[in-house]
Amino acid sequence: MTARNDAPCFVDPTADLRETVAPLQPSRESLGGLSPATRTEQWSNACRRLRAELGEAVFSAWFARLDLDRIEDDTAYLTVPTNFLKTWIQSHYVDKLCATLAAEAPEVKRCIVALRSSTRAAAPKPEVSAAAAEAAPEAKSVSAPRAAAQAKWESNAKASGAAPAGMPADALSGSPLDRRLTFGNFVVGRSNQLACAAAQRVAEAAPGAAPVYSPLYIHAAVGLGKTHLLQATAHAVTDGGRRVIYLTAERFMYGFVAALKAQTSIAFKEKLRAIDVLIIDDVQFLQGKSIQTEFCHTLNALIDDGRQVIVAADRPPADLESLDERVRSRLAGGLCVEMETLDETLRVKILENRVQAARALHPGFALTPAVMAYVARAIATNGRDLDGAVNRLMAHATLSGTAHTVETAEAAIRDLVRLREPKRVKIEDIQKLVANHYNVSRADILSSRRTAVVVRPRQIAMYLSKALTLRSLPEIGRRFGGRDHTTVLHAVRKIEALSGKEAALAEELELLKRLLQD
Known part of the structure; x- marks a missing residue:
């Protein structure tokens, strides 16, 4: 592999940290008889051409981690760190890449892209001049064993299904599974029979078969068996020989952020999209625009590629206001099953x-x-x-x-x-009940209309949402058409004041509360 310190194409221009590596210099024979400096200059010029012709964004995305390993006869051998990059470049850019390199090295007739067996150094190293490298040949004897040990470790990690090279080992590890949570000890009843049957159908699918329901979306309140069902499915899928990752929303967010910090987000995406079954639990806790965007892309990639996705949350997709509309739409497009209260x-x-x-x-x-x-x-x-x-x-x-x-x-x-909790009241139920009681539609309550016939029911619904749920004022505002929390506070205070003066309103509020809590 050629020296990379003075080649601008080896540095990702979008990264906050710059890595400088001083690898061993290849022989003249491996470089086609030319000196390493000449090949380095040719490769640097080819990178500049690609950057100018394709643009900074495209170059940074696909070529910033592409290295020239050697040129033999009429073939240029290039390396990348991940299968995803290798496949994409071979499918979309290999002809362009070969033509650009041939403009600098006329003997090149074809290009071969392969995976690298070693990684960049974890920490920046001081640059070493060519004269200093020649004056200190013992440095090769020191770095060679380390490189060999690193390559052996990566080979073992890949064989055991660990994280790709260069990525923190825990960035891609799934959430821990409890071996006690299996289908054998999942108690089935009328309230969870459909969800259990759907999960078992997914778990029993043969490797390579098209998914029956993708995504399978299971929602239920706390403590009704969602996690047990998801982990039982993960165990059964693993025992059936398919690749599965079970992640909580928190673990997915942690892995994505860790991959961004380590500048290995492409490897993170490749790992997720190479599995057969992806299981995400508690998706209602998924936060952050970039994380939700990546989750949406992962969903699309897996579903379009015929892979199985299972998602669980505490409410239906349409009620996940904190999630992007595209994510909610994609989740709602599969089979949605509710696990009801235990009878x-x-x-x-x-x-x-x-x-x-x-x-x-x-x-x-x-x-x-x-x-x-x-x-x-x-x-x-x-x-x-x-x-x-x-x-x-x-x-x-x-x-x-x-x-x-x-x-x-x-x-x-x-x-x-x-300490038994009372019946859980949902804001959506409040909106529907109030709308029916006052002969308006739920759409009217969520709209921006300010007529008296709509404003009073809307304020009452906001008041009941504050009184009967644990939702914050900003969240209640979002559930009422994206209103500000000050609007909700004004409505709550106004209804409280009016109920103290108007006996009829106070009776109506008590009636609505009883209907919602019974």
């Missing part, structure tokens, strides 16, 4: 499953049908609270050495029952 029959099944698992640790632990029925009725929120109830009941039983009755069970889980 009492399913809660009993979950309790039986948890008690059976607990008996593996404490064989004497058991609950009577009466205690089981009481717990299932008392805790109607989510599966995590049921787990907490079993843990409390097991602790009380094993520490006291006595079996539970309904009375002792009530005392053991009193905190869970007392």
